[in-house]
Amino acid sequence: MYKGIEIICLAILVILAGQAKAQSKTPLQLSGTIKDVKEGTIYLQRYDNKLFKTIDSTEVINGAFAFTTAVPLPELYGLSLESAGTELQVFLDDQPTKIIVGKDQDLRTAEVSGSKWQSQFEGYKKRANKLTAAEFIQEDPTSIVAAFALFRNYSYDLSPQEIREHLALLDPSLSQTQYVAILKDLATKQEAVLPGNKAIDFVSTDPEGNQIRFFDHLGKGYVLLDFWAGWCPPCRAENPNIVKAYHKYKDKGFDVFGVSLDRNKSSWLKAIKDDQLDWTQVSDLAFWDTEAPALYGVRFIPSNLLIDSNGIIVARNVTGEELQTLLAELLD
Template sequence: MKTLKSVIALAFGVVAGNAAFPQAPATLQLDGRTPVTGKVYLQKFQNKMFSTIDSSKITNGKFRFATPVQLPELYGLTFDKDKAPYFLFLDNPKAEISLDSAKYFANTTVKGSAAQDLFSLYKTQRGVKIDEFIKAQPASIVSAYVLYRDFSYRLTPEEIESNVALLDKSLAGTQYVQVLNGLPAVLRKVAVGNKAPDFTSTDVNGKSFTLSQNLGKYILLDFWAAWCGPCRRENPNVVKAFEKYKDRGFTVIGVSLDKSKAAWVKAIKDDGLNWTQVSDLKYWDSEPAKLFAVRAIPGNFLIAPDGTIVGRNLRGAELQQKLEELLGASAANAAGK
């Protein structure tokens, strides 16, 4: 079967300012041609999520957008608004795109966007050192995005601060740097040895749940989602830990970053998660996730009976080992002496 492609010509008319930072308001004039029928959707990226900001009906193989946008920024193009779009960094008044309609947009090409060129190159590299990447292109929005999206969840507060300092000051107004600037303070609050912040959420039955009212055992506060493949693969290990230590003063509290209650409830049943589950169904806008600076899932915090955080992101054998240390036979014998 032949691969279908759309050849899109993008032209931007600047309404005010220019393409320099902070982001300049512009009106997108996007014309395209495609053999695909239906619609093309233009989406905006915000907090790890894409939301549709415009759509264009394909008529006689052609479509057009005239949409207010911010440049430079990350957008998405897709033929199905319910599926992941093609990631498109736009920083140039003119760009030309061959948008492959096959799965994952494998053969898509972009001309005229330096940011997209850099992002495409980044995706082909392995073992990227974020500080070196930023130093090579400190003023690119891609540097800010990569630090925000791919590295912030595995860096210490100090490392985040030092890498943000490498970015050009012109990036300060971007959504990425704004989030990055707030992360270190929150990460320090939820460091091992500190008290876990309290929160209230809603369980699967619609009842209110407050963390501070459920202390008294070792709690694994487990951030996950039905749509998260790595989370689902880790769930059997969490189930194993729960079954082994639930009668020794251990439990799990699941915090879902789902947006569909039906999918969330089905995953709980399918994976046999027989512990309290809560969610505000806000996806990456989850309030508990923000409170604990969770930027990637699966993620977890092991909380002692008095509310002190004693472990973070414990998975696989590491989780089993930590629980054995705290609640195993040797620990029980030591406590009884």
């Protein structure tokens, strides 16, 4: 089982590595000014699967800065005056781009000029709730902003088949972007864990540091595989509902297996205690790089799967009263 999973993961890494090489790197022509700042440091971050990761920094001298870093373009980047956090999100291309920060020294209100894709990005944010994914893509199928929006904002509500249909609307020139690559992989993974299919095994770490195998917890009834995090308000709001279901049905063949996307162990443990989550909990403490949600094609949390004693997925993303009703039908 594990050897097969390792081979699949290795194949995915090889494919993604090939795609990354196919995206040529181009030196940035990015410069800017920050009013009333004589000196300091500004950080450049690349957007990578929901996270901004610092890739370079430069000094602010007499209020001016510039980056000539060779990076994949066009792409979404972040700028910040602090080593942590992202203050400005900006789509950069191979054209000279200028950023002007006012006397408030707040990058979030900076003026950005020169980048075609940033102008489109700012326009999209103002109209996002008025457009369907297909409508936005069809406005400009060559737009990397459209690929980003499909990945970041629209894919949550799409089935695997619908994801593929929307990807087909994008121009082939976007096939090497991270957004298309991730969505293709996501559609395949989500299709594999639709109700009726076999659950996927994995190993993670419990609060005591023990390695826990998920399949060791199957076979005695129904198990809710629950993806959550202490930093996630909707997850914390849903936890009382799961606690209620657990205590009502734990003696009738119902259990919960929690997988946290936390990064900080103490915050994770505090959330477990505060919410009284009295079932098995594991975490890689790796945020969105956690293995289990990636295997199950999880795009948002809270997210869950109900799995029967034979390891077959019965339902996906059942919350609130829907979870209570389903368990009543199965166990009462």
